Every structure is written in C-alpha cells, then in structure tokens.
Amino acid sequence: QKEVEQNSGPLSVPEGAIASLNCTYSDRVSQSFFWYRQYSGKSPELIMSIYSNGDKEDGRFTAQLNKASQYVSLLIRDSQPSDSATYLCAVRRGSTLGRLYFGRGTQLTVWP
Amino acid sequence: DAGVIQSPRHEVTEMGQEVTLRCKPISGHDYLFWYRQTMMRGLELLIYFNNNVPIDDSGMPEDRFSAKMPNASFSTLKIQPSEPRDSAVYFCASSLAGEQQETQYFGPGTRLLVL
Numbered sequence: 001q002k003e004v005e006q007n008s009g010p011l012s013v014p015e016g017a018i019a020s021l022n023c024t025y026s027d028r029v030s031q032s033f034f035w036y037r038q039y040s041g042k043s044p045e046l047i048m049s050i051y052s053n054g055d056k057e058d059g060r061f062t063a064q065l066n067k068a069s070q071y072v073s074l075l076i077r078d079s080q081p082s083d084s085a086t087y088l089c090a091v092r093r094g095s096t097l098g099r100l101y102f103g104r105g106t107q108l109t110v111w112p
Numbered sequence: 113d114a115g116v117i118q119s120p121r122h123e124v125t126e127m128g129q130e131v132t133l134r135c136k137p138i139s140g141h142d143y144l145f146w147y148r149q150t151m152m153r154g155l156e157l158l159i160y161f162n163n164n165v166p167i168d169d170s171g172m173p174e175d176r177f178s179a180k181m182p183n184a185s186f187s188t189l190k191i192q193p194s195e196p197r198d199s200a201v202y203f204c205a206s207s208l209a210g211e212q213q214e215t216q217y218f219g220p221g222t223r224l225l226v227l
Binding site for chain 2: 032034042043044045046049088090092097098099100102103104105
C-alpha cells in the first residue's frame with residue numbers, strides 16, 4: 001500500500017462547478033496535510049495546509065480532514081479555467097520530521 | 113526573499129557524461145530536499161538534508177547519483193555517468209522546522225535530457 005493515494009483522474013468539470021479532489025494516507029499517526037498545485041511545466045506550489053479534523057476554508061478552496069478515516073480532500077468552489085492543473089496531496093508522518101510523502105497527483109481540467 | 117534557486121534550468125547532455133545540478137535554499141531554512149519527477153513515477157524524493165547532514169538517501173536510484181550540502185546555502189546533485197533513463201525534472205525544495213508544520217517551498221526545477 002502506498003503512503004499517499006489520490007484518485008487518479010483526470011477530472012474534468014465545467015466552469016463554475018465544484019471540483020472535489022480526494023486523498024487517502026496509510027500512516028494513522030500522520031500529523032500535517034498539504035495540497036500543492038502544479039501547473040504544466042512549473043513547480044509545485046502550496047495552496048492549502050490542514051492539521052486538525054474538520055474543514056479549513058481559504059477563498060474558493062476548502063480542505064477537509066478526517067483522521068479516523070485517514071482521508072483528506074480539497075474542494076474548489078466556482079471552478080475557473082485557471083484552476084486547471086495537477087493537484088498533489090502531501091502528508092507529513094508523525095515519525096519523520098521534515099519529510100513529506102506525496103501522492104501521484106490528480107489532473108484537473110476546468111472547461112469554459 | 114528570492115525563493116529556492118536552481119541551476120541550470122535546462123540541461124541536455126549525452127549518455128555517459130557527468131551532470132551537476134545546483135540548489136540554493138531559502139535563507140534560514142534548515143531542511144533541503146531533492147526530488148525527481150517523471151510522468152511514469154510522479155514526484156520521487158531522492159535525498160534530504162537537515163542542517164547540512166543527509167538524513168535519508170534511500171530514494172537515490174543507484175551509486176551513479178550523489179548529493180552534497182557543503183554549507184547551509186548550497187547543495188549539489190551529481191549524476192555520473194548519466195543515462196537516458198535519468199531524463200526527468202529535478203526539483204530542489206527547502207523548509208524550516210517548526211514553521212507552518214514544515215511547509216516545503218520548491219525551486220523552478222532543472223529539466224534534464226540525457227541523449
């Protein structure tokens with residue numbers, strides 16, 4: 001079982017819709033969770049981080065964490081074509097300071 | 113802050129040649145990471161340092177790869193000899209322990225093509 005798994009995608013949604021990106025992780029004692037966005041040909045950039053169960057909202061983005069189910073998700077409301085990118089889920093395990101474990105990413109396309 | 117700086121941005125070389133990739137982390141950061149990204153394998157961690165000391169190099173593919181961090185502001189990743197299967201984008205990232213749970217900031221990457 002991989003450390004971090006994401007729904008493989010690609011995911012395609014119309015402009016204005018809600019895009020839902022999902023991620024599961026294997027280490028129950030994981031502590032920190034991150035969503036990175038990577039545009040084609042660019043480097044990953046952090047868009048959201050979440051550390052506690054529940055929801056965390058930042059503009060059109062909402063991260064949701066459920067540690068009991070070992071599940072973290074990212075919702076993008078009012079999706080825009082500029083949101084088209086690959087989204088990487090990353091997890092910091094409790095036992096390894098510094099290191100993040102990344103999923104393979106989900107490619108999102110928002111069409112006008 | 114200038115962010116993480118990597119050089120060169122693009123490298124084209126022939127099989128068997130030595131390749132050296134360079135990274136300057138964000139000033140004050142104490143963790144430095146080297147990643148490789150390909151379509152087939154995604155983003156893979158090769159090695160990471162804490163306070164210039166290698167912590168985990170289990171991701172380094174084989175002895176042809178080596179990494180050094182002689183000081184807090186500079187690191188190199190060397191491939192010798194290079195092979196076509198080493199073609200990938202190599203990212204350097206840095207983070208600061210305790211800051212926002214160690215968020216990693218990525219450099220622009222080096223796109224390596226080995227012919």
